[in-house]
Amino acid sequence: MNPSDPATTAAIVKTEHSPVLLDEMIAGLCPKDGGIYVDGTFGGGGYSRAILKSANCKVWAIDRDPEAQQRSKELRETYPGRITFVLGRFGDLTNLMRKSGVNRIDGITLDLGMSSMQLEADERGFSFLRAGPLDMRMEKTGPSAREIVNSLPEEELSQLLFQYGGEKKSRHIAKAIVMARSKAPFQTTLQLADTVSGIVRRSKNGIHPATRTFQALRIFVNDEINELKKALNGAEVMLSEKGRLAIVSFHSAEDQVVKKFLREKSGLIPRPSRHQPFAKDTYSAKTFKIINKRVITPKKEEIFANPRARSARLRIAEKKVLTSAKQKV
Known part of the structure; x- marks a missing residue:
């Protein structure tokens, strides 16, 4: 590593956490007055703050990192009674929310990257630019x-x-x-x-x-792929009809999991030949409608201002209004 390298220097001195695709996420989530929303990856609180600003709603902020609870203090003081921090994994979304007395959610957002605070804490061992123990454990x-x-x-x-x-x-x-x-x-x-x-x-x-x-x-x-799969299933269970799901991923493996889930749950997985027999329960009920047919990526201006955004991909879906009792989750 060369400390005089401009890329290295920029990565080390940049300390402010910038939420990626923030405007696009809010537009996709469509927060409404009186709604209940879950920020499943609180991190630095950027998404939670934006949701609270955009509507007179309530936010449940989930994070598995114990240090995130302290970071949520400022938002809890700024928006008393409107934001609740929950320590845990977003993969346990259903259990965490039901334990909190919440049975239906109007919107869920996940930012699958890690926060700048984690990256820049030498002792956490997430960064290849900083000397620290080789750790990387979020919890x-x-x-x-x-x-x-x-x-x-x-x-x-x-x-x-x-x-x-x-x-x-x-x-x-x-x-x-x-x-x-x-x-x-x-x-x-x-x-x-x-x-x-x-x-x-x-x-x-x-x-x-x-x-x-x-x-x-x-x-x-951190078993992040399995946690993501569980979170997607939890979102299907907990979202109310017309509730929105907005997920930002930074790696192809994560994005493929999200893409496959949404395509399957929206009925976009192609069926085999009409001549080929298949089990009736092979295909899932159509519980979601994909909002953005093409994945949303950051504009050049955002990437220039925040290089972390370069690989971000946002997918948005809406829980369908279910007409059949058999389809209900």
């Missing part, structure tokens, strides 16, 4: 990235990097990691970043060589 419990990197077999490590990071040189990186840890176990973020940088070159657009490796490890350590 500060369970196996850390350090344990995964130092124990996973080479083939499994390679598969992890490719599946969750889309890293084309996953096999080479996994081999280099195994060789390096045979001499001394990985302890810090910069150790891993330096090892990966010895295999992968910085891209033409300035993306750091370790970006995909760190992303893959974070997703794996």
